[in-house]
Amino acid sequence: MHALLVEDDDRMARALGTALARRGHTVRRAARAADALRHVREAEFVLLDLGLPDLDGLELLRRLRTVCDAPLIVVTARCEERDVVQGLRAGADDYVVKPFRMAELMARIDSVRRRSGGRTAAEPARYAGGPVRSGDVEVDPAGRTVTVAGVEVRLTRREFDVLAFLAARPGEVHSREEILDRIWGDAFLAASRSLDVHVAGIRAKTGRSGLVRTVRGFGYQLGSAAGCPDRGSGA
Known part of the structure; x- marks a missing residue:
């Protein structure tokens, strides 16, 4: 498996590169954002530090996601909740704060790759079944597209995966643990905010707060048609 390691700290890069090589991965290191953008299409997964000398890491993450759908984990010293939320919303599959245990x-990495099925940007996950409608929102699992009132809305890969999973069985309520297991493949994330952040992203980007319905204390369900459109403060 070919890894792109985006890390400007030489000591950290050596440690991560050695650990990845011992697990059979080939590693290309990029110390600058420009190098990461140049080589990301070759990557089968990405480790991204946010503290880069030539571009803010979150901006780089957004740019990487326009050209690359490979699994991506942020590995950074930024530990504020705001940073974690922004990283996940920008398209990170996981967020690890330094210092960390290498085994963890x-x-x-194994969990993210397992869930992604080892696909690259040219091989996005495909879902069976035709388009599903909820109000004026249409989710097309095969084409991996979402439209609202006929206009396409761009979701991150994880946001789309969550929405497509709910849309596949729109009448069912899915527990948080089930969704995390199916989409992230990692029960460890059950205590994290990753799922909540991605659900919030779906609602914000579609402008339909009822598209994903929260079942308090349990999980989520695709919202009913009547609950989808936002009507503003007068609703």
């Missing part, structure tokens, strides 16, 4: 990071 390797396990998280």
Whole structure:
């Protein structure tokens, strides 16, 4: 498996590169955002530090996601809740704060890769079944597209995966643990905010707060048609 390691700290890059090589991965290191953008299409997964000298890491993450759908884990010293939420919303599959245990990071890499099925940007996950409508929102699992009132809305890969999973069985309520297991493949994330952040992203980007319905204390369900459109403060 070919990894792109985006890390400007030489000591950290050596440690991560050695750990990845011992697990059979080939590693290309990029110390600058420009190098990461140049080589990301070759990557089968990405480790991204946010503290880069030539571009803010979150901005780089957004740019990477326009050209690359490979599994991506942020590995950074930024530990504020705001940073974690922004990283996940920008398209990270996981977020690991330095300092970390190397064994845990390797396990998280395995989990993200397992869930993604080892696909690259040219091989996005495909879902069976035709388009599903909820109000004026249409989810097309095969084409991996979402439209609202006929206009396509761009979701991150994880956001789409969550929405497509709910849309596949729109009449069912899915527990948080089930969704995390199916989409992230990692029960460890059950205590994290990853799922909540991605659900919030779906609602915000579609402008339909009822598209994903929260079942308090349990999980989520695709919202009913009547609950989808936002009507503003007068609703």
